[in-house]
Amino acid sequence: MARQEINIGAAPTGVGGDTPRSASIKINAMTQELFARQAQLGTAATQNVVTASDDFTPGRVAMMGHAGWGAEPIPKQPTDDANELPRVSGLFQFGNGGVNLPNPFVQILQVANSGGYVWQTAKAMLDESIFTRGRRGDGLWSPWRAEINTSVFALGFGQGVTPGELIGLSSAQTASPNKANTGLYSYYNHPDGVPGFGAISVLSQAWGHDPQWRAQLSMAVSGDGIHFRQFSVNPGATAPNWRSILHNGNAISGVFDAGPSGVLPINSGLIERGGTLDNWYFRFAGGLQICQQRFTGYTAGVARNVGWLAGFADTPVAVFHSVYPSVNWDTTARSYGNAGSYFFLSDQTLNNIVTMTAIGRWHA
Structure with a gap:
C-alpha cells in the first residue's frame, strides 16, 4: 500500500491533526506491511550487501554482477592460479595468462555445490576450444579434458550458392578464410580466397599452443592449384598472400597418360x-x-x-x-x-x- 502520512496538525498544540487513534491505525497498517515484507525476505532483510563482484564474505547479500553473473567476469591476473579460485559458483576471466590453465586466454565457469564438488568449464577466448575438469572436497583436480578443441573439424558440405558464401558445420555463413577456425571449409569467389581460383576448399588449423596462429591449405576445386599460408588472427594482423605449392607446371596427376609431346613440361615436378x-x-x-x-x-x-x-x-x-x-x-x-x-x-x-x-x- 502507499505510505500513509500522519497529520500532526498546527503548532504548537497540533490542532486539526489526526487523533491519537487515527494516527495509531495508520502506524499499525504500515508496520504490519513492513513486517510482512521482512518475513518474505527472510534473513536477507538484515544482512549486508556485497561490496564487489569478488566479495565472497559469508552471509552477505549478492547483487546483479556479483561473481560475474549478469556482468563482466571477475578478472584474474597472470599470477593467479585456477586451482585456487574461491570455492563458489562464478565466472572468472584469465585474459592474460595464469597458472594451471588449459589455454592462456580463457573464461572459466565454476560451479560449486554443497557436496564439496567443484566443476570448471573453460572457454578459450581466441578460438572455439572448450575444456572441463573437476574435483571433490580437498582432493586433487582432474586433468583438463578437451571437449571441443582444434582437432575437432568443421566439415564443409559443398560450394556456396552465392559469392563469398562459406559452408561450415551444417549451415551457410558469410565469413572470411582470414578468420576461419580449425576446420574444412568451401569458398566460392571470396575476395580473401586464392586469386585466379573461384571455387576452393580450405583446410584451416588453429595451433593448439597459441590459437592466434593459423596454418591454411587451399585446394582448387577445378584445375591444378594447391596453396599455403600461415598467419596471426590477432587484431591488427594482416593475412599474407597465398603461396603456390602445386600448379599445372609441377602437377603429377595424369602423367602416365601423357603423350610423347606431353601435356606437362618434360622437367616438371x-x-x-x-x-x-x-x-x-x-x-x-x-x-x-x-x-x-x-x-x-x-x-x-x-x-x-x-x-x-x-x-x-x-x-x-x-x-x-x-x-x-x-x-x-x-x-x-x-x-x-x-x-x-x-x-x-x-x-x-x-x-x-x-x-x-x-x-x-x-x-x-
Missing part, C-alpha cells in the same frame, strides 16, 4: 629419387629421367654389363663422361646402353674409376 652418392637416379613428372652410376676397375676385353637403378621406357643417351685414371688415361674405353642396362668395354686392364650418366624418359 621431381616425383622420385633413389640410390646413393655414387649411384643414383631422378624421375620427373613430365617423363624425364637421369641416372648416374660409378664403378672402379675393369679387365681388358671383358664387357661389363650393369643394370640402371631405374629402367627407361626406351634407349637413353648414355655416356661415360669421366674415366679417372689410376695409372694413365684409357683411350680405348667405349660404352653403349639400352633401356635396362649399359655395357662398358676396354682393351686395357686398369683400376680406373668410371662414371656413367644416362638421360632419357621413364614413360612415353
